[in-house]
Amino acid sequence: xxxxxxxxxxxxxxxxxxxxxxxxxxxxxxxxxxxxxxxxxxxxxxxxxxxxxxxxxxxxxxxxxxxxxxxxxxxxxxxxxxxxxxxxxxxxxxxxxxxxxxxxxxxxxxxxxxxxxxxxxxxxxxxxxxxxxxxxxxxxxxxxxxxxxxxxxxxxxxxxxxxxxxxxxxxxxxxxxxxxxxxxxxxxxxxxxxxxxxxxxxxxxxxxxxxxxxxxxxxxxxxxxxxxxxxxxxxxxxxxxxxxxxxxxxxxxxxxxxxx
Amino acid sequence: xxxxxxxxxxxxxxxxxxxxxxxxxxxxxxxxxxxxxxxxxxxxxxxxxxxxxxxxxxxxxxxxxxxxxxxxxxxxxxxxxxxxxxxxxxxxxxxxxxxxxxxxxxxxxxxxxxxxxxxxxxxxxxxxxxxxxxxxxxxxxxxxxxxxxxxxxxxxxxxxxxxxxxxxxxxxxxxxxxxxxxxxxxxxxxxxxxxxxxxxxxxxxxxxxxxxxxxxxxxxxxxxxxxxxxxxxxxxxxxxxxxxxxxxxxxxxxxxxxxxxxxxxxxxxxxxxxxxxxxxxxxxxxxxxxxxxxxxxxxxxxxxxxxxxxxxx
Numbered sequence: 001x002x003x004x005x006x007x008x009x010x011x012x013x014x015x016x017x018x019x020x021x022x023x024x025x026x027x028x029x030x031x032x033x034x035x036x037x038x039x040x041x042x043x044x045x046x047x048x049x050x051x052x053x054x055x056x057x058x059x060x061x062x063x064x065x066x067x068x069x070x071x072x073x074x075x076x077x078x079x080x081x082x083x084x085x086x087x088x089x090x091x092x093x094x095x096x097x098x099x100x101x102x103x104x105x106x107x108x109x110x111x112x113x114x115x116x117x118x119x120x121x122x123x124x125x126x127x128x129x130x131x132x133x134x135x136x137x138x139x140x141x142x143x144x145x146x147x148x149x150x151x152x153x154x155x156x157x158x159x160x161x162x163x164x165x166x167x168x169x170x171x172x173x174x175x176x177x178x179x180x181x182x183x184x185x186x187x188x189x190x191x192x193x194x195x196x197x198x199x200x201x202x203x204x205x206x207x208x209x210x211x212x213x214x215x216x217x218x219x220x221x222x223x224x225x226x227x228x229x230x231x232x233x234x235x236x237x238x239x240x241x242x243x244x245x246x247x248x249x250x251x252x253x254x255x256x257x258x259x260x
Numbered sequence: 261x262x263x264x265x266x267x268x269x270x271x272x273x274x275x276x277x278x279x280x281x282x283x284x285x286x287x288x289x290x291x292x293x294x295x296x297x298x299x300x301x302x303x304x305x306x307x308x309x310x311x312x313x314x315x316x317x318x319x320x321x322x323x324x325x326x327x328x329x330x331x332x333x334x335x336x337x338x339x340x341x342x343x344x345x346x347x348x349x350x351x352x353x354x355x356x357x358x359x360x361x362x363x364x365x366x367x368x369x370x371x372x373x374x375x376x377x378x379x380x381x382x383x384x385x386x387x388x389x390x391x392x393x394x395x396x397x398x399x400x401x402x403x404x405x406x407x408x409x410x411x412x413x414x415x416x417x418x419x420x421x422x423x424x425x426x427x428x429x430x431x432x433x434x435x436x437x438x439x440x441x442x443x444x445x446x447x448x449x450x451x452x453x454x455x456x457x458x459x460x461x462x463x464x465x466x467x468x469x470x471x472x473x474x475x476x477x478x479x480x481x482x483x484x485x486x487x488x489x490x491x492x493x494x495x496x497x498x499x500x501x502x503x504x505x506x507x508x509x510x511x512x513x514x515x516x517x518x519x520x521x522x523x524x525x526x527x528x529x530x531x532x533x534x535x536x537x538x539x540x541x542x543x544x545x546x547x548x549x550x551x552x553x554x555x556x557x558x559x560x561x562x563x564x565x566x567x568x569x570x571x572x573x
Contacts, residue, residue, distance in 0.1 A: 051457070053453075072456070072461075073453075073456040073457050074456050074457070074458075074459045074460055074461055077456075077457055077458070077459040078459045082457070083457060085453075089451055089453050089454040089457070090450075090451065090454060091446065091447055091450035091451050091454065092450060092451070093446075093450055094446060094447075094450060098443070098446075101443065102440075102443045102444070102446075102447045102458075103454075103458050105440035105443065105444075106440065106444070106447075106455065106458040106459060106460045107458055107459060109440060110459050110460050112439075112440040112441040112444055112460065112465070113439050113440050113441065114436055114439050114441050114442075115432070115435045115436060115439050116439055116440070117435070117438045117439060118438060118439060118440045118442075118443050119438065159454070159458065160457070162458075163458070163459065
């Protein structure tokens, strides 16, 4: 598998605080990588650096062999790396339809036409089709502000997927979502991901979600990658048990990777 | 819906042009100034929809007016269309430079910075003897390709130009607000982070909007100069910019017609308030604004929308 994303000795400091240091990872096409770690372990900092939200203090980020370190989020997005957020980043006072139409207009035509109408029948139809793919077409006229967390998360991910990414970074896609809805949400996302063939890196606190969907796992601890490898291996790593998960888990092979 | 709105606008143009011949001179003049100011407020509407409140649109209003005055005074130009075009071009060029700095700021910082630039112009003009210092100077009456209605009908030319300019700008703005760039304003106001992650520069969106708003303010200033026949540095003073914000709040930003309604109401209110109470007319304006904020926070236009919704339900 060809390497898409690679980081070399990536580090980020906030004054005397080291949020991330010496992060050397690579993600290949088609991989589904889970990321675990306690709060403050550097997971979101890592995603923020890769997607241009934060400039690395040192180190390099390569996408398809070219450095993207320090590029603005919009430039990173245009290279083929898209992301969703821990707290869904949408246009809350607007309807879901307007959210998708705006995103569609921006992604497909970044020069932003001044007089060509956006809400054409064809564009509305495409917005409906997109949301239908995520099973949320019924929310089209609703204001984002009124939506349940799970639906907001799906809209957030749907907008990220509009960019047809080669690498999709999901920051806690199931946080704030009801336990019963987590798997359904992840199933929907993974179906969409498989269709576009993107590699996925997702940060998650729910170990059931991690073991079910990731083929590879990275455990962060105090800004470093403590362990990186096949999910079962990392979950059974003694250091990971001690510093990250905090307990021993019985991982049965049949539970794993059913969507891999 | 689209063709219906455009048809409505065309009808309104004809009606307003016809009214010019019937209305008394003072009211025609008042409407001309209201229409000119509504052009500035239409620009403000674009900015407000993007979450920016400018307290410095007086800068471009004044630049537009002085373009007309200076071109007439020093270059003997009276062609109204040429003067209006010149005002828009110069305003655009100034905005293209100032916008590079201003579009980095938001909220109160944007508001205060924009005001600072207009006050700089005010300060420069008030000390410039060549431009009439604090008295300003008179502007030659406009001509349309060498023609003027002349006599008592003279002000009708400025009125006609104001009507046509407002209608053209409203039609273009109506289309603009439905375009990807139009929607982008609301997107920026709602969530800049998401806009960046959709691959578009927030700076570029705001910069474009700032320039468009400046061009419209310049046009408004030019029409005011042509109608009033006099310009002075007060056009760049912060109270003039505040007036535009007042009108925007009064009319609302829900529709392209809202600033036109707001500006007309404002001019009527001010005229009658100063007639009824020459020393405390500002208090009447203040009470009116308070009432609007309390009872119609989305402006007078929202009243029409409420009535429309009531009828539908």
